[in-house]
Amino acid sequence: MSAESLKILEPFDAKWAEVIRLYDQAMKLSQDGRNAEMKSLMDNEVSTVGDEVRLLLNELIDNSITESDHTKQAAMTCLFRPEILRSSLLSRPY
Numbered sequence: 001m002s003a004e005s006l007k008i009l010e011p012f013d014a015k016w017a018e019v020i021r022l023y024d025q026a027m028k029l030s031q032d033g034r035n036a037e038m039k040s041l042m043d044n045e046v047s048t049v050g051d052e053v054r055l056l057l058n059e060l061i062d063n064s065i066t067e068s069d070h071t072k073q074a075a076m077t078c079l080f081r082p083e084i085l086r087s088s089l090l091s092r093p094y
Contacts, residue, residue, distance in 0.1 A: 008060045015053050022046045
C-alpha cells in the first residue's frame with residue numbers, strides 16, 4: 001500500500017472503533033427498552049460516524065484507482081518504447 005493510501009487510512013481504526021462503540025451503546029439502549037434514545041443515537045451519532053467512515057473508504061478507493069491508472073499508464077509507456085523493449089530483450093541471459 002502506498003504512503004498516500006496509508007495516510008488516508010490512518011484514522012480508520014479510531015473511526016471504526018467509534019462505530020462499534022456506538023452500536024454497542026445502541027444495542028444496550030434497545031435491550032433496556034429505551035427505543036427513542038436508541039433511534040436518536042442511530043439517526044445522529046451513528047449516522048455521522050458512519051458517513052465519515054464511508055467518505056474515508058471512498059477516498060481510499062479513489063486513490064487506489066488513481067494509483068492503478070498511473071501504474072498502468074507507466075507500464076504501457078515502457079512497453080511501447082522501443083529502446084526499453086530492445087534493452088530488456090538484449091539483457092536476457094539466453
